[in-house]
Amino acid sequence: MPTAKASNATNGAAAPAALDVIRVRGARDHNLRDIDLELPRNQLIAFCGVSGSGKTTMAIDTLYAEGQRRYMESFSTYTRQFLDQLDKPDADVIEGLPPAVAVTQNQTSRSNRATVATATEIADHLRLLFARIGRVICSGCGQEVHRDSPESIARWLQDQPAGRRGMLAYPHETDSPTWREELVEAGFVRAIIGSHTYNLDDPSVRDLPTGGSVLVVVDRLTTPGTSEGRLTESIESALHHGADHCQLLLETDNASPAAGAADIDGRRWQVFRFGRSLHCGVCDLSYTEPSPQLFNFNSPLGACHECEGFGSIIETDMGLVVPDPTKSLRQGAVAPWNSPSYLHELEELIALAPDRGIPLDVPFAELAPQHLDVVLHGSPEHEFGGLDGFFRWLERRKYKMHLRVFLSRWRSYRACEACGGSRLKPDALAVRIGGKNLAEVCGQTAGAALNFLTSLPLSDTEQQVGQVMLNQVRARLEYLVEVGLAYLPLDRSLRTLSSGESQRVAMTSTLGSSLVDMLYVLDEPTAGLHHVDVKRLTGAIHRLRDRGNTVIVVDHEEDVIAGADQAVEFGPAAGVDGGRIVFQGPPARLCETPDSSTGDWLAGRRSMVPGGQRRAAENWVELTGASGNNLQEVDLRVPLGVLSVVTGVSGAGKSSLVLQTLYPALVASLGKENGRSADQSPLPYASLSGSAHIDNVVQVDQQAISRSPRSNPVTYIKAFDPIRAVFAEQPDAQTLGLTSGHFSFNVEGGRCETCQGAGRVEVDMQFLADITMRCRECDGRRYRPEVLGVKYRGRDISEVLEMSAQEAFRFFRGHKKVQQKLKVLLDVGLGYVPLGQPSSTLSGGEAQRLKLAGSLAGKQTGRSLFVMDEPTRGLHFSDIVRLIDCFDALLEVGHSLLVIEHNVQLILAADHVIDLGPGAAGEGGRIVATGTPEQVAKKPDSATGRSLAEALRKNAEAVRELDDE
Template sequence: MSDLVRVRDAHLHNLRHVNVDFPRGKVVAFTGVSGSGKSSLAFGTVHGESQRRYLESVAPFARRLIGSAVDPQVEHIDGIPPTVALEQRTAAGGARSTVGTLTNLSNSIRLLFSRVGTHPDGLQLYSDSFSPNTAEGQCPRCHGAGYLMEPTESSMVPDPTLSIMDGAIASWPGAWQGKNFRDILAVLGVDVHAPWQDLPQDTRDWVLFTDETPVVTVTPERSPSQTQRTYQGQWMSAADHLKKSAANSKSEHTRARALKHMNRSTCPDCRGHRLTPEALRFRYLNRSIVGMTAMPLEDLRALLTDRAERAGDPTTPQEEAERILLPTVLPVLDAVTGLGLGHLSMDRQARTLSTGELQRLRLAALLRSGLFGVAYVLDEPSAGLHPSEKGILQDLFTDFIEQGNSVLIVEHDMSLVAQADWIVDVGPCAGEGGGEVLFSGPTDELESVGASQTARYLGAEKPQPTGPGDARAAAGELVITGASARTLQNVTVRVPLGTLTAITGRSGAGKTTLLTEVIGRALSENVRTTVNDDDPADAADPVGPDTDDSAPVLGGVTGADRVNRLVHITQKPIGRTPRSCLATYTGLFDRVRQLFAGTEEAKRRGWGVGRFSYNSPEGRCPDCSGVGQIEVELIFLPGSFTTCPTCHGQRYAPDTLDVQWNGLTIADVLALTVDDAVEVFAEDQRVARALRALQAIGLGYLRLGQSATELSGGEAQRIKLATELQRTARGRTVYLMDEPTTGLHPADVDLLVAELNRLVDAGATVIVVEHDMRVVAGCDHVIDLDAGRIVAEGTPAVVAASGTATGDCL
């Protein structure tokens, strides 16, 4: 049997019917510029075909229970082993997701407490009773949140000098509903024009907290052209309306707004521990489950290892349960601590973890699986790791290979690629300019391939770190003293304004905390304008089990008066549904729809800009509701999506497509790539400016109508940056970016850095958390962290001479 995997006629996405062979039992790196098709080959084709074959072996009735697999669109693959995939994800789950849930350690620890733990009254509980996410285990008062969100007078009425008519009750909705509440109060005799603070306390309490729901006849004030009609209005207190909105609204934005007008306090029943009183009284090894999950994993490993070594032959059911359960916990703890994560605790909230910590937790799950004869398909395993930590991955790959497996990595880190046994390089460019296999062979032979952009960077010399004489002169200084948040304790940070600054350090050192919780929080409280791309869903559930403990404490802040705008750009998706696309997010589609509405044909038909939105009932395809796809339900098979047979993926109703602008329909425009659209809209400055910004940052291969759900985290972050780049006023703006080079080929990194420097040259300040030493070497200033402390700072040349982990890598 051949030791090669042979792929024939792969044509998924932009792959151009490629054929490629690569060896089993080796580390194979798939490389190429962002969007070249390497992930389509490694994940969509190889892993997708492996999934398809596995599904064929599963009983038909069980296939519906397994997530849909991508159609690999390949003629044939020989020699393919079973595959296990680890795809790059920046999201870490909801507010209740923790290290324990990510690693499944929580399940085993709960079982230990339910089978072996003791209760003062001899009570026995099932394992679900030790989970705050189940009805059996969660505190009945706070429903397992650990905190209460309650409306108070100060949270609903932040400015008591205003009258009700002037908007004193800020928690009320706007538009008609808010006016309805004001009109009802006027009918009930409440003085809606007096300052809130001048109203009697009993009146204020009734308006905010009464349980009464009187119905009154309202005669609203309307303009003469409107219908004059009375209606029956039913009163609801401001607090009840707020609670109803927070609990029942299907709109994440509405729910987030409601929670914004509530005060958060620790639950008095469970004291923030989220569990029932009965569960909290159980003890195992003289610790409560709260105390055990709060231990650093390295200490928990030592405790349970000692217990396993001291245990004799079981003589009771409890001892037998312990003998069975401990071996399920210890391998996980061994893997996690072996990957340098012993400092974490099980109760650490997942969304507080760095990208590197998340990636290693997922790798730990693979390491403990003990599989043989499989191919591990890993998407950028180096993401979030400091260069000094990359040796962990090499050890991990060696373990996988020695266990009889193969390792396929989609990777941009050239130091990791250089150590692979084999390279499959895809390109030469992105999108329609890519999709070809330029090279498949031993790593040291890639340098002879002239068309490969990867070859230019593989083995390239390190750039010279910027010295004091080459760095930009600061336009002032932002100084934050006495900052404490998570691992950071009493830190003083200095950021030169008008420069490009990198925050560096090993994963978990506190870089993201410093960027977001310290610098971001200090500036957001002191500048006029803040642009933050936080997901509304996150804002709607803003706190988790350890948020109180990690809330930042800031001392003095000076220099913020020299900043008038803060922009925080993350790798969060630009939209959660296929309705959000590149054109809509950047705002250029508004102008495109204006152009179509301005055509003679649109005017003749009386159509405005709304007609050319695929979200409007009038203009969109009635069968797919403007999505361009329909879901196909298959009996005994996973559901899948297919192109809408009515509009053929164009999203619009046929009559909408009758209108053309410069020979193109609105669907034709959405099908254009950014590169093609630059020529089409060259005469329209508003659209052209947005397109040139996308093109400059290496996104010319994307289509204007490309769904947000199809974009990678790196692409999403660059789209956000491009949206900023098209704006003109950038002076005195601070940009915060967390690992902006994640997911980018070195060639794309060069484009990104050029644009970041352009921002700084225009007067802005750019602060990035970064692991790419090529980027760090070209910055003006570096803040290097280790274990929550600033261990070196200054120009890259100064940090390079500091002897720190980062300095040794520069």
């Protein structure tokens, strides 16, 4: 998910203290062409240009990286080793730089522990608020639990009705054989043992057995006649000897129902318990002292013991173990035992079945309880462990990755019964503010939580103590409401959010803060947002600028560029053909610049004008009764053989319907469930039909392809194999006996063993930050000298890896196998990417397009349905045209496309549109319009329809203007 990074840079000694511009001279990082740039401070500046033109390099790798570096320099060398540090930008001069904060595009958190509240820092401030002003309410009697002191106990006693006899005592354990002598030596005279009061020097006391507890009488009193000084002193003594606990027994005729009662010496006494700790005297329950960590489900101090703070427990799901109960045991009803590796388990069951009378040919659902017991729990006399023994065996060996994956396929989650899904210990849930505990506050939506905290009744002291925390929480909640996320529960897991929701949640800490005179760098903040949501977000960004901050936005959204104070376009193309400034100035003038690709699209000189015949559906896939998350019994019909686009405002249910219901349902229907984990089962639905019309379903998402720096585009699309074959065919290679394998940097043979083919080595600097430096042995070229000595057209294998896909395509002219593989990178708009760039450094949009390129290069056999989630993320208008051409190529060979998308340009190119809404969360979850883009544009109740109608109107005007010219 996008993550916020912060620095606190100063301007440096050489920079003027009051410089009103950010000045960059000679920037050369990545593909930047030694450019100079001056940016006015306290303005909103939009960086635009085609993908790979250098926008992010200037914004993140130059401006923000320098701000972070200056901040890091203020720390000691010991501290810096624990902090992530960006490389020093390659620039001659950077000055006028204010403290910097960046919100970048990173992988969405997959942890179940990450929630909306934790990601926005709302949880941190709420923990502190509850620890400081929360009130402990006893779970037994519902009364507030106080800490007692000698003075407060004395005052309570003084308020009791006059004339009541009482005894002040404390509990004492009698484990020691000399307990009586010890008490006498301490000066105590009496003790209550059982239902009688004894003098400690009474001989009968000596005959009492040790063990158990007695009440040692510290003082006898009458209310309220005992002097306050004596009473306070006696209470202090009782608390001291009673480990901060004491009891007051008051004589009465009728014991109050709210207090304990005891019969002593033939009289009735009320028993009141007091203590310095949080202890309920009525229920005799003790509570932990509130602290911020007590309310943290990621800490052992606060996490529920049962679920360890996850809120749910994973367990074996018989619905997954026996997916088809109509099958018999012999037919393979128990799915885990159908694998060749574990078929022996089924064979053992079949062998013992005659002895236990287990029918092997009746449906599993009809097995008698005693027969199910053998299948589940085993048969010790036959040394058969059953499913329980089988899964225990897997548990003991789950340190092996393949067994851990296999085990997860048969498990699902259920809410923790101990904490009710709240994740916290009972002591944390006992603390309340305004009648609600922390779990109840976080269980509310952002809008409801804002209303609750705004109207919170607090005393003057509580208001003074909690004001800072409340202000921080309210500011973040107000932002969530402002950008249309008022419906999100604060305890909602981040992994269940759509990309648009994740994007806005990630920006909450940044845009919801009150910092001024800062540099904010926002990398594609509108990614995943519907046109309606974009307008809300741009309003928040404008207010961030209005507070006196400099805001740099890297984005392709027309509304963001048009609403900026200044636009800077990088280009003119990507990779080696980019890295220069094409335009800088007011956005209105951008449309007048003839060499501006962005200006052409904004001015309407280029546009996506729908035309020609829409493709007709060959067949349909139908899903009925989808009801997961906010879906309201949705019936979905997906046409095959065409480009279908699912639209709707963020939170309308698109991801729930397509990615979490339809896709996993198709995977299961087509028998592709191998490797599926417990949390990848489809959300509830009634029926699925039409899957027989496709041979495969492929999800192309934006998850990182690999975390390994060894993975790169050329290996992912399998283009490196024919490239290595080309080098192996060279005469020098054959003379040296070098095969294709010697040109691989991932295996021994031809690679440099010092860096193991990585080209760089990491040096441990102990208390200093570790340094990654070029390998001295191979000079960063990955291979041994004899391998590098083999050249093709004057270039060695290392130089080929540094080429962009576009350059390599031209370089390998005449080699059809290589060019066919590389062409798919060009088709999806990744021609600027170096062949050897680590896949872990690609953005989410680039990763998704690389996956699409891999599917194209792999030549998917049969009829496949490609399911994609916002493939236009991070793409310029011109790049989207290439992507649509790539889609056309897939459709021409018989595949089908189902795309979740907000980009109007791509929606206009679709054959079929399925619009969800009309709003988000409870106001969405329904299909409000279907048909061609023109048909949906006529639906006034559809937010997408209104956007399409506006786009079609603009396109029509642009066409008329071109015709007039």
